[in-house]
Amino acid sequence: MTDELVVPVFFAVAAAILAAMTLALAMELRMRSRREQGLRSQLAAEQWDAERVSREAGEEHDRLRGLVEGLEARAQRQQAELAQAQAQIGSLSAELIPLKALAPAIRQTDLWHKISRSGQPPALDGENLRGLDLSAVNLSHAQLRDADLQGARLEAGSLYHADLSGANLQGADLRQANLCGAVLCGANLDRADVREADLYAADLTGASVRGAAFDGATYRSHGDDQTRWPEGFDPVAAGAVRVDGSR
8 A cells, every 4th residue: 555545544544543533532521421310300309309308397396396285285275273262172072061060950850751650650670870969859669770869868858668779879869768679689779878767668689788887777677578688788787777677
């Protein structure tokens, strides 16, 4: 090949190589540009997401703060309402104290109704008559089985032929009471005051009389109308007075 042909061929090859390299470089730059554009788009999306998350976090914080403030305000209102309720309860308690004192009177009023209705002997079996003032009340032939008369005042009252079987008469005041023919079988007369009571024909069989006072109480020791005492009880030693004779 002559020199005249070598030079043009060389330049043609060099030009082709340069064109190829330029094309490859252009393609590489285009691909890099696209990658950069993609990265920028991704970065922008991530920034937008971060801003959204931050905005939502701020909104959630504001919501929670409002919720906490609302709960605190509600707790303060409830504390104020509780204090007001406690004050009202204290006031009601003070008002109820006098009402408690009326309970015996209310029960006594109910008792008067039971005693007076139909003119019949009252049926008070098992009734709570504890501590009531029944002084001089006529309870003749009354049914008082298992009644609670602890501490009741029955002074000078009439329990003529009343049935007090199993009744609780602990500490009851029975001074000068008419207990003629009364049935007190199994009754509890511990510490009862039976002084000067009339126990003619009364039946105290099985009764408990520990600490009871019988000074001056009258009884009969024989006959169909004799007074029946608990086993082993000595009425004379207890101060009771035997009165035997007709009635």
